[in-house]
Amino acid sequence: MTDDNPLFRGGIKPINLGLETFHRALKDQGVDAVHVDWRPPSAALALLAQLDNAAIDAANQDCVRKVIDSMPVLVDIRRASEAVPGMEKNVILHAGPPVTWERMCGPVRGAVMGALIYEGLAKTPEDAAVLAASGKIRFDSCHHHSTVGPMAGVVSHSMYVFDVLNDGFGNHGFCTLNEGLGKVLRFGAFGPDVIKRLRWMEEVLAPGLKKAVLSSGGINVRNLTAQALQMGDECHNRNVAATNLLIKELTPHLLATDLDKSTIADIFKFMAGNVHFYLNLSMAACKAATDTMLGAKGTTLVCTMARNGTEIGIRLAAMPDRWFTAPSGMPVGLFFPGFTQADANPDLGDSTVSEVAGIGGFAMASAPAIVQFVGGHPEDAVRYTREMFEICAARHSHYKMPTLDFAGTPVGVDVRKVVETGITPIINTGIAHREPGVGQVGAGLLNAPMSMFEEALKALAAV
């Protein structure tokens, strides 16, 4: 090995295989190293050979086609007690897989306490915590009730929900109305301002919008999402354009109601003042679309992915009664002034129904400006979408991305492909404070953990 060896004339660089943290440590010390994104193949990989992959491919195509063909329409805004199946007075729904009060994370506990106060079942946060722990409250996953909820995802029986009909399929998806950012119930806050806002939403916002929605004869949510994807939104963490489009649809109908101008102005300003107002409607639509997969035999597609802040869980279209779970990961992102990564609660919320339906993180190529909210660079946004093509069964026919020459978004996560490629779904998410009562502290990104997908594949191979 001499200086004359042409191999070494350009200087020697270390190559780092696998863990990126080692690469970052080298870079921090000024070493110019090459990183290779490599992972040891999954132990579950061998199971793939045991499957009838041709039959599965065909079944997956039928299954994902139903998601793509879904036509979610906002048909009403109703009280959860009337709309949501099994919504008794003592029932509290939450995001993610089922979890007991004892194992609930801070922000979900905070939201439960707030909901019990809001429902008049408790007077103080302390009373609420005692009641929640008493066994008198029945907790259940939103997903078991055709419902989804962002972050804590807490739904109690007096709250109003968007009622989205999947036209042509007949199933419904439900989600509460978005409260705004910062100190809000879904991020675990429960102070007097939070309860007051929920009360106004129940008494003014929801009944007013209900009139507008009924007068509209139904608002096509798929159409709004498709437009918003041409306007820099991915409809999970960026809903700027979609919210404006929804407002544009609703306002003429609001003006046609018997509401007075000042009430209409209050409702308008509430929607216009929250760039995420569309999110909850989109989630209800995604729930209605992805629930068409429930019970699709012979498939390997994920029909649900959701987090309760303690665990993340997936359900398979082929065995929807079973949750495959793993500890919730930790999103890395950008924090509001005064907060840091140390304040962050682990990954939380049903909003990953967006990714399961082919938008959100999967459609980030359409939303380069989102990196200002969740971190990273615009080219990362495109890379995430390209990676998701690797693990999905199809491209969406209605959701197109201009930056990728109008390619359809990746849709239909196939656990076989996840295990084969080592790529798990990208999630972009809000970040709650880990303590009850605080609220949102930032937004960021993470990948779902691999182990759930390996467990799911094992279960499929065992059938």
Added chain:
Amino acid sequence: MTDDNPLFRGGIKPINLGLETFHRALKDQGVDAVHVDWRPPSAALALLAQLDNAAIDAANQDCVRKVIDSMPVLVDIRRASEAVPGMEKNVILHAGPPVTWERMCGPVRGAVMGALIYEGLAKTPEDAAVLAASGKIRFDSCHHHSTVGPMAGVVSHSMYVFDVLNDGFGNHGFCTLNEGLGKVLRFGAFGPDVIKRLRWMEEVLAPGLKKAVLSSGGINVRNLTAQALQMGDECHNRNVAATNLLIKELTPHLLATDLDKSTIADIFKFMAGNVHFYLNLSMAACKAATDTMLGAKGTTLVCTMARNGTEIGIRLAAMPDRWFTAPSGMPVGLFFPGFTQADANPDLGDSTVSEVAGIGGFAMASAPAIVQFVGGHPEDAVRYTREMFEICAARHSHYKMPTLDFAGTPVGVDVRKVVETGITPIINTGIAHREPGVGQVGAGLLNAPMSMFEEALKALAAV
């Protein structure tokens, strides 16, 4: 030359230099040819050596900085007769450089005839044409009156205009309110529906919006444009997001006026039903910003670029009293059903004030979805913006493009760079039917002709 010569092992391909039509002819015959985008250097190139380029660079930076620092604010909606300087009863303003009735193209003639009917100066299109030719009507370029107009750009004294104040500079820019697409005055239509709509705009829309604007205390147009560039608009031929943002700003103020709900609903629906409603406001803002360049000594920047459908003209910041003109080019694009390229009028309108101000075609990288309206592929949109960087003095500090990692848009066309690179400004534009009375038939793209820039450079070198 044998088969063994390694140069020829990959097969021989023709290389086409210059005219792309020759390359296309080869491709049409199945020949795999390489095209080199080459032009003979301009004869005016030698003039560059005669200039004090360092002093010009400094003067250009000062000049373009004023455009960038401009803060256009919508402060009022007023009658042209009250707001626009020199707007007598017998004055008709039009887009582009000055042009006589005899030389006016079809759509400008049509719009003039419509305006004369609208003003009650003529009863029929035939009467209007006679009056227009009589010498009793004084025609002038909008640009001479702090005003711009899309397409025909016809402004008559009863019409209302957006009054945009350039806050901090004190100058104003004016533009009429956008009528919508299809059969409208600015595309040369003048039928009873056109006049009826103009009347409604005068009697209901403009006075209503005026109240809202006054109640708002001023709407920051620069802010709206900056947001829209993050949402897939380039604010010339795509104004989808910007229109919604404007509606969002105006509606709470509309609701605070004494107007009844049904009038507010009519105004709301008119704005919401026209994805280009924002265009005219944006143009007034661009006019206010680019007029800060007027009279900037020692510069080589273009302060005006506009077309009257017969000629396209530019004015230089350093000599704003002189138009350098060339025949209007022919946009190539997409046509509405039933129309073809043969129906197209040559390039028309003041809307190129957008490009002069650093948006429109120059910001196309922000608006990949626009290719569905003007033709081409999303990668072309990015290429156009990159090319414009080559001929501009600066990047805009407020107008950022997410797809280019939040780079500022190119702004400040430097005639030296145009001549040096052989690249002329890209324009994306609506296309009018060539006959009066028809209206819009499509939208497309073209580059401004080189000869105007060569003439302008000669004039600068002669000073």
